[in-house]
Amino acid sequence: MLRLPKFDVARPSTVSEAVALLAEGGPSAMIVAGGTDLLPNLKHELFAPDVLVSLAGIPELAGVREDADGWITIGAMTSLADLAAHPLLARKAPALAQAAGVVAGPQLRSMGTLGGNVMLDTRCQWYNQTYFWRQALGFCLKKDGTLCHVVAGGKKCVAAASNDTAPALMTLSAVLEIEGPEGRRTLPVDEFWVADGIWNKKLEPGEILVGVRLPPGRAGHRGAYGKLRDRGSIDFPLLGVAARLDLEPDGTVADADLVVTALAARPLRIQKARALLAGTRVGTPEHDRAVVEVGEKAHAQCHPLENVPGDADYRREMVPVLVRRTLAAAARGEGPVHPL
Amino acid sequence: MAARDLHGPGAPWGEGAPGDRRNRDFRVIGKPHRKVDGLAKATGAAVYADDIALPGMLHAKTLRSPHAHAKIVSIDASRALALPGVHAVITGKDMPIPYGVIPWTPDEHALALHKVRFIGDEVAAVAAVDEDTANAALKLIRVEYEPLRAHLDPFESLSATEARIHEDTKGPGNVSKHVALSFGDVDREIGAADVRIEDEYFFHGTTHTPIEPHCAVAQYSGEGLLTVWSATQITHYVQRALASVLGVPIAKIRVVQPALGGAFGGKSDPFSLEFCVAKLAMLTGRPVKMLWTREEVFYAHRGRHPMHMRYRTGARKDGRITGVDAKILIDGGAYSSFGLVTAYYAGQLLTGPYDFPSYRFDSTRVFTNKPPCGPKRGHGSVQPRFAFEVQLDQIAEKLGMDPIEIRRKNFQGENTTTVNGQRITSNGFKTCLDEVERASGWKERRGKLPRGRGLGVAGSMYISGTNYPVYPNPLPQAGIQIAIERSGRVTVFTGGNDIGQGSNSVVAYLVAEELGVEVGDVRVVAADTDLVPVDLGAYSSRVTFMVGNATIDACRKLRAQIVEAVAGAWKVDAARVRLVPGRAIDLGDEKRAVPIAEAFRIAEERFDTLGSTGSYNTPTLGGDYRGGTIGASPAYSFTAHVVEVSVDEETGRITCERCWIAHDCGRALNPMLVAGQMEGSAYMGLAEALLENHDVNRFGLHAGPSLLDYRIPTSVDTPELHALIVESVDPEGPYGAKEAGEGPLHPSIPAISNAVFDAVGIRLKHLPFTPGKVLAALREQRAAVRAPSGGVPR
Amino acid sequence: MRTLSLRVNGDDVEVAAPDHWTLLEVLRYRLGLTGSKQGCDKGDCGACTVLVDGKPWLACITLAANAEKREVTTIEGLMPAHLRAGGTGPDPVQAAFDKCGALQCGFCQPGMMLSARALLDRNPCPTRPEIRDALAGNLCRCTGYTQIFEAVELAIAESLGVAPAPRSWEAQRMPPEEAQARARAAAARLRAEREKRKS
Numbered sequence A: 001m002l003r004l005p006k007f008d009v010a011r012p013s014t015v016s017e018a019v020a021l022l023a024e025g026g027p028s029a030m031i032v033a034g035g036t037d038l039l040p041n042l043k044h045e046l047f048a049p050d051v052l053v054s055l056a057g058i059p060e061l062a063g064v065r066e067d068a069d070g071w072i073t074i075g076a077m078t079s080l081a082d083l084a085a086h087p088l089l090a091r092k093a094p095a096l097a098q099a100a101g102v103v104a105g106p107q108l109r110s111m112g113t114l115g116g117n118v119m120l121d122t123r124c125q126w127y128n129q130t131y132f133w134r135q136a137l138g139f140c141l142k143k144d145g146t147l148c149h150v151v152a153g154g155k156k157c158v159a160a161a162s163n164d165t166a167p168a169l170m171t172l173s174a175v176l177e178i179e180g181p182e183g184r185r186t187l188p189v190d191e192f193w194v195a196d197g198i199w200n201k202k203l204e205p206g207e208i209l210v211g212v213r214l215p216p217g218r219a220g221h222r223g224a225y226g227k228l229r230d231r232g233s234i235d236f237p238l239l240g241v242a243a244r245l246d247l248e249p250d251g252t253v254a255d256a257d258l259v260v261t262a263l264a265a266r267p268l269r270i271q272k273a274r275a276l277l278a279g280t281r282v283g284t285p286e287h288d289r290a291v292v293e294v295g296e297k298a299h300a301q302c303h304p305l306e307n308v309p310g311d312a313d314y315r316r317e318m319v320p321v322l323v324r325r326t327l328a329a330a331a332r333g334e335g336p337v338h339p340l
Numbered sequence B: 001m002a003a004r005d006l007h008g009p010g011a012p013w014g015e016g017a018p019g020d021r022r023n024r025d026f027r028v029i030g031k032p033h034r035k036v037d038g039l040a041k042a043t044g045a046a047v048y049a050d051d052i053a054l055p056g057m058l059h060a061k062t063l064r065s066p067h068a069h070a071k072i073v074s075i076d077a078s079r080a081l082a083l084p085g086v087h088a089v090i091t092g093k094d095m096p097i098p099y100g101v102i103p104w105t106p107d108e109h110a111l112a113l114h115k116v117r118f119i120g121d122e123v124a125a126v127a128a129v130d131e132d133t134a135n136a137a138l139k140l141i142r143v144e145y146e147p148l149r150a151h152l153d154p155f156e157s158l159s160a161t162e163a164r165i166h167e168d169t170k171g172p173g174n175v176s177k178h179v180a181l182s183f184g185d186v187d188r189e190i191g192a193a194d195v196r197i198e199d200e201y202f203f204h205g206t207t208h209t210p211i212e213p214h215c216a217v218a219q220y221s222g223e224g225l226l227t228v229w230s231a232t233q234i235t236h237y238v239q240r241a242l243a244s245v246l247g248v249p250i251a252k253i254r255v256v257q258p259a260l261g262g263a264f265g266g267k268s269d270p271f272s273l274e275f276c277v278a279k280l281a282m283l284t285g286r287p288v289k290m291l292w293t294r295e296e297v298f299y300a301h302r303g304r305h306p307m308h309m310r311y312r313t314g315a316r317k318d319g320r321i322t323g324v325d326a327k328i329l330i331d332g333g334a335y336s337s338f339g340l341v342t343a344y345y346a347g348q349l350l351t352g353p354y355d356f357p358s359y360r361f362d363s364t365r366v367f368t369n370k371p372p373c374g375p376k377r378g379h380g381s382v383q384p385r386f387a388f389e390v391q392l393d394q395i396a397e398k399l400g401m402d403p404i405e406i407r408r409k410n411f412q413g414e415n416t417t418t419v420n421g422q423r424i425t426s427n428g429f430k431t432c433l434d435e436v437e438r439a440s441g442w443k444e445r446r447g448k449l450p451r452g453r454g455l456g457v458a459g460s461m462y463i464s465g466t467n468y469p470v471y472p473n474p475l476p477q478a479g480i481q482i483a484i485e486r487s488g489r490v491t492v493f494t495g496g497n498d499i500g501q502g503s504n505s506v507v508a509y510l511v512a513e514e515l516g517v518e519v520g521d522v523r524v525v526a527a528d529t530d531l532v533p534v535d536l537g538a539y540s541s542r543v544t545f546m547v548g549n550a551t552i553d554a555c556r557k558l559r560a561q562i563v564e565a566v567a568g569a570w571k572v573d574a575a576r577v578r579l580v581p582g583r584a585i586d587l588g589d590e591k592r593a594v595p596i597a598e599a600f601r602i603a604e605e606r607f608d609t610l611g612s613t614g615s616y617n618t619p620t621l622g623g624d625y626r627g628g629t630i631g632a633s634p635a636y637s638f639t640a641h642v643v644e645v646s647v648d649e650e651t652g653r654i655t656c657e658r659c660w661i662a663h664d665c666g667r668a669l670n671p672m673l674v675a676g677q678m679e680g681s682a683y684m685g686l687a688e689a690l691l692e693n694h695d696v697n698r699f700g701l702h703a704g705p706s707l708l709d710y711r712i713p714t715s716v717d718t719p720e721l722h723a724l725i726v727e728s729v730d731p732e733g734p735y736g737a738k739e740a741g742e743g744p745l746h747p748s749i750p751a752i753s754n755a756v757f758d759a760v761g762i763r764l765k766h767l768p769f770t771p772g773k774v775l776a777a778l779r780e781q782r783a784a785v786r787a788p789s790g791g792v793p794r
Numbered sequence C: 001m002r003t004l005s006l007r008v009n010g011d012d013v014e015v016a017a018p019d020h021w022t023l024l025e026v027l028r029y030r031l032g033l034t035g036s037k038q039g040c041d042k043g044d045c046g047a048c049t050v051l052v053d054g055k056p057w058l059a060c061i062t063l064a065a066n067a068e069k070r071e072v073t074t075i076e077g078l079m080p081a082h083l084r085a086g087g088t089g090p091d092p093v094q095a096a097f098d099k100c101g102a103l104q105c106g107f108c109q110p111g112m113m114l115s116a117r118a119l120l121d122r123n124p125c126p127t128r129p130e131i132r133d134a135l136a137g138n139l140c141r142c143t144g145y146t147q148i149f150e151a152v153e154l155a156i157a158e159s160l161g162v163a164p165a166p167r168s169w170e171a172q173r174m175p176p177e178e179a180q181a182r183a184r185a186a187a188a189r190l191r192a193e194r195e196k197r198k199s
Helices: A015-028 A038-043 A080-084 A087-092 A094-101 A106-111 A114-118 A131-137 A165-171 A273-277 A285-301 A312-332 B038-042 B078-082 B131-138 B154-159 B186-191 B235-246 B272-284 B294-300 B339-348 B382-399 B403-409 B429-439 B503-515 B543-570 B596-607 B671-690 B748-760 B771-786 C023-030 C075-084 C092-099 C109-122 C128-134 C146-160 C168-172 C176-198
Strands: A008-010 A029-032 A051-054 A064-066 A072-075 A175-180 A183-188 A208-214 A221-228 A239-247 A253-261 B058-064 B070-076 B086-091 B122-128 B142-147 B175-183 B195-203 B215-220 B226-230 B253-256 B288-291 B307-315 B321-333 B359-367 B453-463 B478-484 B490-494 B522-526 B577-580 B583-586 B589-595 B611-616 B636-647 B654-664 B720-726 C002-008 C011-017 C049-052 C055-058 C071-073
Touching: A015 A029, A015 A051, A015 A175, A015 A208, A029 A038, A064 A087, A072 A087, A072 A114, A080 A094, A080 A106, A080 A114, A087 A094, A094 A165, A094 A221, A094 A239, A106 C055, A114 A165, A114 A208, A165 A221, A165 A239, A165 A253, A221 A312, A239 A312, A253 A273, A253 A285, A253 A312, A273 A285, A285 A312, A312 B771, B038 C092, B038 C109, B058 B131, B058 B272, B058 B294, B070 B122, B078 B086, B078 B131, B086 B131, B086 B272, B122 B131, B122 B272, B154 B321, B154 B359, B175 B339, B186 B307, B186 B321, B195 B382, B215 B272, B226 B235, B226 B272, B235 B253, B235 B272, B272 B288, B307 B382, B321 B339, B321 B382, B339 B359, B339 B382, B382 B403, B382 B453, B382 B748, B403 B429, B403 B453, B429 B453, B429 B636, B429 B654, B429 B720, B453 B748, B478 B503, B478 B543, B478 B596, B490 B503, B490 B543, B503 B522, B503 B543, B543 B577, B543 B583, B543 B596, B543 B611, B583 B596, B589 B596, B636 B748, B654 B671, B654 B748, B671 B720, B671 B748, B671 C146, B671 C168, B720 C146, B720 C168, B748 B771, C002 C023, C011 C023, C023 C049, C049 C109, C055 C109, C071 C075, C075 C092, C075 C109, C092 C109, C092 C146, C109 C128, C109 C146, C128 C146, C146 C176, C168 C176
Parallel strands: A008 A051, A029 A051, B058 B288, B226 B253, B321 B359, B490 B522, B654 B720, C002 C071
Antiparallel strands: A064 A072, A072 A208, A175 A183, A175 A208, A221 A239, A239 A253, B058 B122, B070 B142, B086 B122, B175 B359, B195 B307, B215 B226, B215 B288, B307 B321, B453 B636, B478 B490, B478 B611, B577 B583, B583 B589, B636 B654, C002 C011, C049 C055, C049 C071
């Protein structure tokens, strides 16, 4: 069977211990949460850490709670299965619960964590392969090589952000809690991403994502997640869409947000969505026209590449379809839009 | 003994009139008994190849070619050998004798000798104290290659003049095998037809994907006995190949198939790992195991051949087919494997369940620098069947005929001979059509569902074994030994390979029915060449038919002794003694019976230790021409499917909602197992049509050698499957049984295409049916509507 | 190399293994519990599914160290647990898989049965769609899943003392009215059971 490279495992029981271990290990130490992304990547020899700092033994990192100020705090080690089944999230952050519920398959959701999904490495068909395969290819820009096989002559890695929860968190204006040698800091999830497939996150060496906080939503908050993939389980997204609609009591859109993922190195906000949808009333032809227009804008704004498996032209063609269906599901209080 | 001797008039399997084949008066046969290995598998006790651990065992790994086509200039393994923990490194020079599962085409080496022919081709192997050390050693082996032009496209390869893939290929291009056969006057018959359809079809590559990766363990004893445990479906052929390549007398080689985690044809060649573990065990004096990674299983491949097919069919106004003309280019990959047979099967197996007076096919298998293709469930005939069944629907459309009706119209019937000289015995195809028509509500629903939803039908035929053993010989194709113990326990020794299909259970059911024991008192010892008589293995859907008949043969000899002994003890005529599960009874006196163990004791006392052998060989079959025996089977199974699909015209996604599978298996020895084969076959076919694609990228690298990227369906991707068992009761099959494991795959694929036509009016002729292709076809359809006949779309 | 303190199938065991070994490797090659299978190397197929604190995990991508202080159940543990609890023979899920023909090659089934066991432990009478979803991380290449669903449904029916609906192939071989009546009766009993549990 494919073997893991040799490394030591450290099992701290507190976050500060984990931070200290990470500092001690330096660049050759890595964090492991559920391991569902890291361990396959290690078996593919994409990383060669000397030490894995496991967060599995830190009880304070798991759990969902609603604070007095209406913020929801989710520990980084909360499993995706727990998120998907959480009644509070189903009510207050449906897009996130739905996204967590369609990550991979059942076992990966019971092992995988929210923190791990946020920290998911970008993916590419020329990268997520064994050492033998990548060697036969001559390697690639993201790892061990100099050529990009997606974009001829490309100088910047375009491996795709493939985490289902990321776009949902963006529509929810989530704030990430990060702990490092300098103490704890927070960062809006919108500012977390970098358009660089090699490392698309603003997490400094030695830092750990310890939790995610969701601000209180509006009374008429609706959300949904839509996912395109070939199979109804196991697969990563070929395209993901998270939608938020804040509705007045009469169904008028007070605010809206739309984020698309699995196209490029970072999730992409559809800029015109808010302006086009705000003020339209759900169920009216005007709203329906706005939804179609948002789909067209999304189509114009999104340019899938041959980074993840699946025909890029087809993925692009599906952008407006998934956008429309996800917005419709959000308006009805339904979702996820999956399978498509 | 030929089957017809066993099952002549008055076959002793019931009380029916002589020749009455419908008799169902069985105690075991036809009942949904548990499998003999079911609970061992359910509790985790069953031992598969990688579950074997021997004291002092070394672990081996393979170095593979990173080039699609290259000469090997040199190999330097000195640094690998120097690594602590490494016990041996071998290369092609250590095993220079070529082999091939078909003896006429020995073009493979255990490890590449002078050149490599695809990315993943085996070059060297290391045995070390553990897998990590073996992997580290692989990275220390230096191989110098001289890259050659790689032929990835079969059309290019067909006419290529430089950089031959196999130097000894005859004629121009990289032709692996060419077959051209013609029956009747095709041009005249098609020329005289009322309608003609000529079209092109493409079937892509797919692979077996058993969940268990290949694994082999070898042990070499001080006496020079070599034992190889391997996840194989052909123990006998592996034994022969090991003997030939290693130069070890065949009597000194024992090959054992442990519990097998799926095969589907993917474990029916001798593979590099079997030779490597054997050689490494001989060199090191230690047991050696090699477990392939999933990626390596994809390189081993032997899956479905991509085929580029052109079909021309003529039909009369009444729907009767007048002739079929086929030209097929088969993309073979790097080696021959079963390819000689593939080239024949691609044409030979199309001549049922429909009768046509003329037929011609011209099939060419060409080598390419890709993982080698081979026999996958429905070997050679799934691809042509797809093309032809879609074309048949095109004819029905042109004639305005119902697609089921046109199939009925062309039904060939029972006890007939096909245009290419194959003997057809039982044939339940018409009942299959009736069944799927009824169960699917075809008459009420086909053509009447709302746009986006549709029904499609297709039919097929497949062999139940073939009279062509891969090496010609007059010996039994299947042999059985039975030992009876006075406790009432019966042990059967069979060379049949149970690959999950349940062949060991089938043997046990037959023995239980024949000898009057409970299924639980039959022990089956199987697929261990030291212990069992020769059987050719689990391929060509031969096991139930051939091993079943051999089992009956052995049982009848014993039963005659037991019945005679008991009759003697009771002083009654032997015809009055009947063996039923657990007892021998007197048909003339319902109060008289003895436990079966007592009957065995009486017989043992009379005849000495009880045991018998049985065997099976096919009758002489096949057309009287070169290749006429390839595809000749003692019986053919028949299948019809109706598939219900929905097509999302916005996403192009085809969802297969339901599939009705009617299959003529002769007789269902265990209907539950037959249904399992039917459902599993249909599932696999549907997956080929909609999800799976085994291909290489522009570098010749496998596009996604993992179970993440080669997407086989999960439980939520699989439609409702309804198995409709049809029993035609074959005159020569064991209790009338024929195959059920491969035939039911065929119609799934064309039935989907035909259902999509019913749903949205587009004809899908190029597999796989991806959403992108569906959307493109729908766009074309809309353009054609906007620009009616003759017009040019603006 | 570390000494792992694991709790496997109710036993506390200490086993030495390098840190980079997965739980699957420790179970199979150190503890000899070879019932957990390996099909894909890296978390794509579900054959290595074991229960960790009652939840289905993929042992092939679980660090053995991360299984410490947790309850690990493998396929070998089901029958003994059933016997300890006063049952007879194998776990009802195992028995049902055997009775329904769900075990063809059997290689994916230890993982499949553990996913099914985890489902039934948290939801004793799931619907067919719930069963499908719970098993969607366990690839089976032999059966087309139908006989697996039927096996889970048989296990449910037997645990509730309800007559099961006829299996698909059985239904096709009996008069349609009888098959429908039996399916309807079974569905009604299960619905009632679900309602009872909900309230």
